[in-house]
Amino acid sequence: MSEIEKDLGNTSGDYLHSIAKAGLAAIPIIGGGASELFSLLIAPPLSKRRDAWLIRLAEGIDELRETISEFQIESLIDNEIFVTTVLQATQAALRNHHEEKLTALRNAVLNSAVGIDIDESIQLMFLNLVDSMTPWHLRVLLLFQNPEKWFEDNQRQAPQFSMGSPKGVLESAFNELNGKRSFYDILVKDLNTQGLLGIDSLHTMMTGSGAMAPRTTDFGNLFISYITPPY
Structure with a gap:
């Protein structure tokens, strides 16, 4: 028996595995050469992703039991x-390999487990947003929730300027985005259209303190709370 299979033998893993099986059942059955291709090239990594995801969830549920005294898995x-969240998040997790997105999906499941005070329809909307976003959408959103705190938490030197723009904040935080305006402009517009970010352009000149001001909306802050650990 593999280490993964052993890990899935605990109570949390068994319970989550039973739920997730229903989500996997939604994958259509295929035949012929496509079936052979699926068996050889797709099924093994898919199973590996599934097991790793279920272990991630099981460990999170165990952390809830350890840190929240009133939490009962029953x-x-x-x-x-x-x-519903486990099923939706599991299907999304199988389609993704980026750590930021898997972590966000895991935290969404844990928040639903503890009964986060967010309307159920909004929770499902947030799950769909995580599924459709790139990791860069999440990084940009988290930066602009509180730029000063982001630089402090990441042990980075915050930009110092008397006049500037949010663009300077972004490119200081993520040097790899320098010269990629066409890319990050799309990210910002997406986040604005989704109601998460209060600006649709990073290029307006303003004071340095203005450029470093938080830019997320109330809806954006609610989304961030949903993808942040509940403990």
Whole structure:
């Protein structure tokens, strides 16, 4: 028995595995040469992703039990939004390999488990947003929730200027985005269209303190709370 299979043998893993199987059942059955291709090239990494994802969830549920005294895993059996979240997040996780997105999906499941005070329809909307975003959408959003705190948390020197623009903040935080305006302009417009970021352009000149001001909307802050660990 592999280490992964051993890890999935615990209570949290068994429970989550039962839920996730229903989500995997949604994958259509294929035949002929396509079936052979699926068996040889797709099924093994898909199973590996599934097992790694379920272990990630099981470890998160165990952390809830250790850090939140009133949390009871048995209460999740009849928690419909939790079950739906696990199914939705599992299908999204199987389509993704980026750590930021997997972490966001995991945190969404954990927040649904503890009963976060967010309308169920909004929770499902947030799950769809995570699924459709790139990791860069998440990075830009987290930066502009509180740029000063971001630089402090990441042990980076914040830009110092008397006049500047949010563009300077972004390119100081992520040097790899220098000269890629066409790319990050799309990211910002996407986040603005989704109601998460309060600006649709980073190029307006303003004071240095203005450039470093938070840019996320209330809806954006709610989204961030949903993809942040509940402990």
